[in-house]
Amino acid sequence: MGGTGITESVQSTSMDIDAATLRFITCGSVDDGKSTLIGRLLHESRSIFADQLSALETDSKQYGTQGERIDFALLVDGLQAEREQGITIDVAYRFFSTDRRKFIVADTPGHEQYTRNMATGASTAELAILLVDARKGLLTQTRRHSRIVAMMGIRHVVLAINKMDMVHFDAAVFKSIESQYREFCVGLNFSTLIAIPLSALEGDNVYVRSSNTPWYPGPTLIDYLNSIDTAADDPTENAATSLRLPVQYINRPHQDFRGVCGRIAAGVVKVGEKVCILPSGVCTTVKEIFVGELESAMRSAGESVTLTFADDVDVGRGDVIASAEFPAEVADQFGARLLWLAAHPMIPGRPYWLKLHCKEVTATITEIKYCEDVDTGTRQVAKTLALNEIAMVNISMSQPVVFEPYSRNRTLGGFILIDKLTSATVGAGMLEFALRRASNIQWQKLDINKQAREFIKQQNARCIWFTGLSGAGKSTIANLLEKQLHANGKHTYILDGDNVRHGLNRDLGFTEADRVENIRRVGEVAKLMVDAGLIVLVSFISPFAAERQLARGLFSDGEFLEVFVDSPIEECERRDAKGLYAKARRGELKNFTGIDSLYQPPTEPDIHLFTSDMSAEACAKFIMDRLG
Amino acid sequence: MISGLRLLEAESMEIFREAIVSARRPVLMYSIGKDSSVMLHLAKKAFFPAKPPLPLLHVDTTWKFREMYAHRARVAAESGMELIVHTNSAALGAGINPFTHGSSYYTDVMKTEALKQVLDERQFDVVFGGARRDEEKSRAKERIFSFRSAGHRWDPKAQRPELWNLYNTHIKPGESIRVYPLSNWTEFDVWQYIKQEVIPVVPLYFAKLRPVVVRDGGWIMVDDDRLPLLPGEKPQMQSVRFRTLGCYPLSGAIESVATTLDALIDETLASQFSERQGRRIDTDKPGSMEKKKQDGYF
Ligand SMILES: Nc1nc2c(ncn2[C@@H]2O[C@H](COP(=O)(O)OP(=O)(O)O)[C@@H](O)[C@H]2O)c(=O)[nH]1
Numbered sequence: 001m002g003g004t005g006i007t008e009s010v011q012s013t014s015m016d017i018d019a020a021t022l023r024f025i026t027c028g029s030v031d032d033g034k035s036t037l038i039g040r041l042l043h044e045s046r047s048i049f050a051d052q053l054s055a056l057e058t059d060s061k062q063y064g065t066q067g068e069r070i071d072f073a074l075l076v077d078g079l080q081a082e083r084e085q086g087i088t089i090d091v092a093y094r095f096f097s098t099d100r101r102k103f104i105v106a107d108t109p110g111h112e113q114y115t116r117n118m119a120t121g122a123s124t125a126e127l128a129i130l131l132v133d134a135r136k137g138l139l140t141q142t143r144r145h146s147r148i149v150a151m152m153g154i155r156h157v158v159l160a161i162n163k164m165d166m167v168h169f170d171a172a173v174f175k176s177i178e179s180q181y182r183e184f185c186v187g188l189n190f191s192t193l194i195a196i197p198l199s200a201l202e203g204d205n206v207y208v209r210s211s212n213t214p215w216y217p218g219p220t221l222i223d224y225l226n227s228i229d230t231a232a233d234d235p236t237e238n239a240a241t242s243l244r245l246p247v248q249y250i251n252r253p254h255q256d257f258r259g260v261c262g263r264i265a266a267g268v269v270k271v272g273e274k275v276c277i278l279p280s281g282v283c284t285t286v287k288e289i290f291v292g293e294l295e296s297a298m299r300s301a302g303e304s305v306t307l308t309f310a311d312d313v314d315v316g317r318g319d320v321i322a323s324a325e326f327p328a329e330v331a332d333q334f335g336a337r338l339l340w341l342a343a344h345p346m347i348p349g350r351p352y353w354l355k356l357h358c359k360e361v362t363a364t365i366t367e368i369k370y371c372e373d374v375d376t377g378t379r380q381v382a383k384t385l386a387l388n389e390i391a392m393v394n395i396s397m398s399q400p401v402v403f404e405p406y407s408r409n410r411t412l413g414g415f416i417l418i419d420k421l422t423s424a425t426v427g428a429g430m431l432e433f434a435l436r437r438a439s440n441i442q443w444q445k446l447d448i449n450k451q452a453r454e455f456i457k458q459q460n461a462r463c464i465w466f467t468g469l470s471g472a473g474k475s476t477i478a479n480l481l482e483k484q485l486h487a488n489g490k491h492t493y494i495l496d497g498d499n500v501r502h503g504l505n506r507d508l509g510f511t512e513a514d515r516v517e518n519i520r521r522v523g524e525v526a527k528l529m530v531d532a533g534l535i536v537l538v539s540f541i542s543p544f545a546a547e548r549q550l551a552r553g554l555f556s557d558g559e560f561l562e563v564f565v566d567s568p569i570e571e572c573e574r575r576d577a578k579g580l581y582a583k584a585r586r587g588e589l590k591n592f593t594g595i596d597s598l599y600q601p602p603t604e605p606d607i608h609l610f611t612s613d614m615s616a617e618a619c620a621k622f623i624m625d626r627l628g
Numbered sequence: 629m630i631s632g633l634r635l636l637e638a639e640s641m642e643i644f645r646e647a648i649v650s651a652r653r654p655v656l657m658y659s660i661g662k663d664s665s666v667m668l669h670l671a672k673k674a675f676f677p678a679k680p681p682l683p684l685l686h687v688d689t690t691w692k693f694r695e696m697y698a699h700r701a702r703v704a705a706e707s708g709m710e711l712i713v714h715t716n717s718a719a720l721g722a723g724i725n726p727f728t729h730g731s732s733y734y735t736d737v738m739k740t741e742a743l744k745q746v747l748d749e750r751q752f753d754v755v756f757g758g759a760r761r762d763e764e765k766s767r768a769k770e771r772i773f774s775f776r777s778a779g780h781r782w783d784p785k786a787q788r789p790e791l792w793n794l795y796n797t798h799i800k801p802g803e804s805i806r807v808y809p810l811s812n813w814t815e816f817d818v819w820q821y822i823k824q825e826v827i828p829v830v831p832l833y834f835a836k837l838r839p840v841v842v843r844d845g846g847w848i849m850v851d852d853d854r855l856p857l858l859p860g861e862k863p864q865m866q867s868v869r870f871r872t873l874g875c876y877p878l879s880g881a882i883e884s885v886a887t888t889l890d891a892l893i894d895e896t897l898a899s900q901f902s903e904r905q906g907r908r909i910d911t912d913k914p915g916s917m918e919k920k921k922q923d924g925y926f
Contacts, residue, residue: 020631092768093761095814102632104812116789123791249645253678261674263642263793292673302630304641304674317649341789355794358646414792423798425788 022225025106025121027149028131029141033162037131037200038094038107041222044207047096091121100226115388116341118145119428122152123414126230129158129221134167134197137177143184144374150188151337151390151430153410156230157185159195160221165202169212192228196221241301242323243267243275244404244412246357247315251306259290259306260315262358265411266404267323268300269307274324277315278402283324285310318359320402320412328412331434332400338365338385338393342419342426346385352426353418354397357411362398369393394435406430453533457491461530463555464623466539467548467602468565469594470580471572473611473619474539477565480620482537485627493529495522496539510591516547523551530559543599563623564605569594571612633821637670640809642793643772644674644756647807648681650797651754655712658684658703660696661873662829663758663810666818668707669827670809671756682756683710685746689738690715691726691875693851699830712750716742726877727856735878744780753804762814772811778802815871819896823889832870834892835884839863846880871896 026034094105106121122128128149132142149157159181167173178195185193196205197213198221204210205220219227244266251259269275269286276283289299290306299305307321315321322328340346346365354363369392371382385391406413407430417427454461464481466474475496485492500522501508508514519542529536542548552560572594573581584592591597602608607626609619630638648654656671658664671680684707686700704711716724719737726734747755761768771787773795788796799805810818822829840847841861848855850863855877857863868881869892886892 021635093812094768095762097814097816102814120789120791124793248642249649251675251678257677259677261645263638290676292676300630302635302638304638304645306676353798355796357794410792414794416791416794416796418796418798423796423800425791425796428789428791 020231021102021104022127022228022230023104023106023125024127024129024225025108025118025125025149025154026129026131027108027118027121027145028160028162029133029136029139032131032133032136033200034107034131037129037160037162037198037206038105040200040203040206041103041105042094042096044203044222045096045098091117098222098226103225115144115148116339116428119148119152119339119341122149122154123410123428125152125154127156127158127225127228128154129160131160131162132177132181134161134163134173134177138180138184140375142181143376146185146188147372147374147377147390148339150185150190151339153406153430155189155191156228157190157193158221158224159193160198160200161195162198162200164197164204164213165199169197169204169210171213171215174213174216194218194224196224241267242326242328243269243273243321244323244328244409245269245305245307245321246359246402246411247317247319247321248358249317250315257308258312259308260321261304261306262321263304263411264299264301265357266301266409268298269305269321270298275309275321276324276327277313278320278322278327279330279400280314280319281327282313284313318357318401320357322402328402328404329434330400330402332397333366333435334395334397334403335369335432335435336393336395336415336429337390337406337432338395338417338427338429339390340385340387340427342424343387344419344426345387346417346427348384348393351420353420354395354415355418356401356403356413356415356431359401361401363395363417365393366396367394392432393429395429403431403434405432407432450531450533453531457533459490459533459535461533462535462559462561462627463526463530463551464535464537464561464563465526465542465548465551466537466563466565467542467605469567469569469572469599470541470592471575471577472565472567473616474541474565476616477563477609477619477623478537478539480616481623484620484624485535490535491533492535492537494537494539495526495529497541500525510597512591512597515543519544519547519551523547523554526551527554530555541593541599543593543597545600545602548602561606561623561626562602563607563609564602565609565611565619566601567611633817633824636813636817637673637821639793639812640667640670641674643795643807643809644671644680646793646795646797647754647756647773647805648675650799651682653750653752654682654754654756655685655750655752656680656682656756657758658686658700658711659758659873660686660692660700660703660830661758662818662822662833663760665703665827665829666813666821667756667758667809668703669825672707679708683712685712685714685752685755687739687742687746688713688715689726689734689742689875690720691738691854691877693830693832693849693873693876693879695830695832696873699828702828712746714742714746716745726875731878747780747804753799754807755804756807756809758810759808760810760813760815760818770808770811772808773797774806774808775799776804776806780804816893816896819889819893823893830873832873834888835867835869835886837865838868838881840866840868840881847883849876849879849881851876871899 026038028034092107094107096103106125108118108121130142130145132138159178161174161177164174174197196218197216198205200206204212207220207222209220245262245264247260247262249261251261269289271286271289273286274283275286286307287310288308289296291299291303320328348365348368351362351364354361368382368385370379371385371389371391372379374390382391404412413431415429415431416425417429419426450461466478468474478494482492482494505518505521508518519540522538522540526536526538548562552562576582580589580592583589584595593599607623609622611619656668658668675681684704716738724734724737759767769784771790773790774782775788776782797805839850841850841857841863847866847868866883867885869884869886870879870881873879884895886895
């Protein structure tokens with residue numbers, strides 16, 4: 001009744017509280033025995049409590065596959081849906097410890113459609129246990145998982161050859177699978193690999209050395225996990241590694257304190273050290289280092305710190321504090337490896353959010369170099385990327401980011417892609433190299449405003465307002481000008497009387513009030529387009545000086561160019577391309593400008609074109625030159 | 629690379645900062661227990677010298693231990709943070725209590741419903757909780773940034789993949805995020821950290837002579853005179869303590885003489901029972917916690 005059930009005194013309190021935690025992932029095909037193995041590890045390390053065990057007994061009777069025996073797999077298949085279907089559908093994290101070490105296990109499913117979960121589990125793991133069913137040997141899934149493990153940067157692998165009891169603990173079976181695997185994984189860049197013969201179900205070589213495998217001289221699984229040193233070849237561990245600290249948060253409780261918060265991704269940070277802020281490249285000196293209220297002289301990789309600097313420098317989220325001597329690279333175009341995680345395919349050219357350390361930018365895949373067949377490792381051409389496919393791609397970002405190749409630093413090289421519409425995480429990628437260095441390190445932080453839009457179009461937004469009598473040549477000149485601008489790569493749009501009167505201004509006639517409203521609306525539309533960064537050509541008779549003045553007032557200085565297309569009325573009437581003058585003279589058109597409605601010529605136009613003396617081409621060229 | 633508690637602490641601080649950056653209306657679920665205490669301590673560390681930029685929220689069933697209320701008042705005063713206390717007052721007025729209505733219905737109304745009420749009312753979009761993955765099987769599969777649909781539902785099959793420490797914090801309209809900074813901590817880690825950082829916790833975690841009665845094979849503490857005694861029940865003094873704290877009529881005590889943190893840590897390590905053993909709601913039937921979570925329970 002309610003007792004704690006203390007059976008023996010445990011010395012584990014003496015375990016160093018900072019003892020290295022090993023994070024590993026288990027993977028393999030369905031039914032290779034992952035869940036059984038994890039259940040066994042938890043059980044043997046006495047991480048399963050009595051009440052959990054009794055719940056397990058109940059569950060075993062209801063869902064188990066082991067008859068009256070306890071099915072350890074049920075212990076880790078946590079979700080109801082999984083127990084009913086007898087499969088594992090998501091990454092689960094398990095905890096156990098020995099007197100040497102603490103372990104966090106990412107348990108990931110073997111089903112192909114859940115490969116993305118495996119990548120998720122692998123992303124935070126230092127070691128992988130790959131399960132193989134001794135009866136089946138290496139399967140497609142084993143190879144696929146090995147490639148994902150390698151791609152995610154895991155360098156330590158245990159090949160757990162399981163169900164040895166089913167093959168009579170035959171050494172030949174074990175050795176053949178081991179040698180096949182060693183051959184296969186050449187080139188996957190693992191720094192350690194060990195094969196261990198197991199029976200997860202019976203416990204052979206998990207915690208206890210098996211008497212069934214006298215031919216196997218190596219360690220048991222737990223001995224191996226207890227002793228492996230994964231830090232030894234970790235590049236971020238290297239004492240010579242330079243400081244990298246992505247800025248996560250600016251802490252500004254009052255005027256006198258400006259803390260720069262983040263987690264050290266590599267190297268150490270020291271008080272008095274010269275550092276530079278990337279991408280701006282501005283240098284300063286570390287003044288104070290805090291973890292909570294505790295101040296210290298030095299902190300190292302993995303720690304969450306708050307820094308203050310000697311100078312009042314400009315620094316924000318997404319910047320990286322780096323050693324001034326060896327700053328990190330900054331670029332906006334990369335070669336990267338990409339794993340697609342979404343059912344909806346990846347389409348090159350489509351913009352996604354890209355999150356790399358604390359930086360979020362817009363990115364597009366500009367090219368799929370090749371798709372990698374995870375089963376054979378061969379390369380194929382591809383136009384799109386489907387769920388679980390892996391490809392080498394070129395990627396272009398809306399602004400330069402600070403990075404390191406993923407192989408050197410997971411934090412500075414690993415990124416996710418987020419769908420802009422659904423907000424789903426659709427891709428995971430690893431930057432390999434910059435395609436070109438960003439030319440402009442001194443990057444200005446851009447809000448998405450008119451300047452930003454102009455910048456991306458490489459032009460100055462303008463409103464070029466053509467005024468003049470009907471038939472003066474406004475539209476002809478505007479069209480010629482637009483062609484030239486377009487040929488020069490400029491982004492343009494023409495608003496003319498006809499296209500606007502057919503739509504937006506369909507409800508307006510030619511009374512003076514309607515003419516005023518007509519111009520007002522066109523002015524507003526032109527203003528929106530200029531704000532969008534376009535060069536807008538407005539071709540309207542716009543007879544009244546007051547309305548043209550009103551339109552000019554909508555724009556900033558120099559943005560609005562009034563072009564007076566000056567042709568004598570006799571000349572216009574002689575051309576009469578649309579037969580309007582004739583109609584007006586016959587009285588069939590009321591309020592026609594120049595006949596029975598007033599035209600007020602501009603007194604100080606920005607450009608005054610006399611069409612009697614100049615061809616339309618010459619007029620267009622004249623404006624072109626003025627635009628520069 | 630740092631390891632052990634230092635690593636866990638650094639990760640949790642990173643999670644706090646990342647979630648706060650994307651939050652419009654963040655809140656910290658403060659349930660007065662040891663996990664909440666550790667969570668609050670980590671929040672203070674992450675934002676020092678500023679106060680953590682979020683209020684504390686306690687969903688109060690009115691049936692907590694008296695010592696818990698006292699502790700809550702101390703902590704709120706000392707932290708200087710706003711404390712929001714919410715009770716499902718309609719249900720309280722209707723007389724819902726843990727005895728007549730059964731623990732499962734009571735929990736649903738006074739905790740799950742009450743939580744949804746206050747989250748909706750205050751439009752909190754980022755809600756920090758102290759849940760750990762080692763607590764329960766369905767928790768082991770939950771992300772650190774766990775999304776809830778408009779009705780606070782959790783869809784375990786539609787979770788966003790969570791790679792590295794890169795959290796996708798884009799919230800769609802109507803959605804909210806539950807953020808669990810202690811996801812990778814174990815019960816043992818929590819106690820070790822409380823010891824290392826000298827974090828104050830409710831004294832009920834330590835053994836002391838307390839008035840208790842035996843119920844359903846467990847010790848229930850007679851914390852005030854609201855506990856209806858069954859025929860033949862007579863409070864007796866026992867040296868007991870609690871591994872988890874909740875509503876006193878539903879929290880089973882364990883016999884113990886552990887009056888210090890070291891003794892308590894030794895006991896935790898040696899225990900053959902999980903900390904949830906004393907809680908009634910998990911054992912109703914297989915998958916009951918998963919079901920609760922889908923409905924919006926923390
Ligand atoms: N004979 C034998 N059966 C095993 C062994 N390991 C697992 N199994 C059985 O193989 C089946 C699938 O195991 P499970 O752990 O659920 O596989 P998972 O899909 O990889 O998680 C279960 O019926 C296990 O009991 C083993 O070492 N020997």
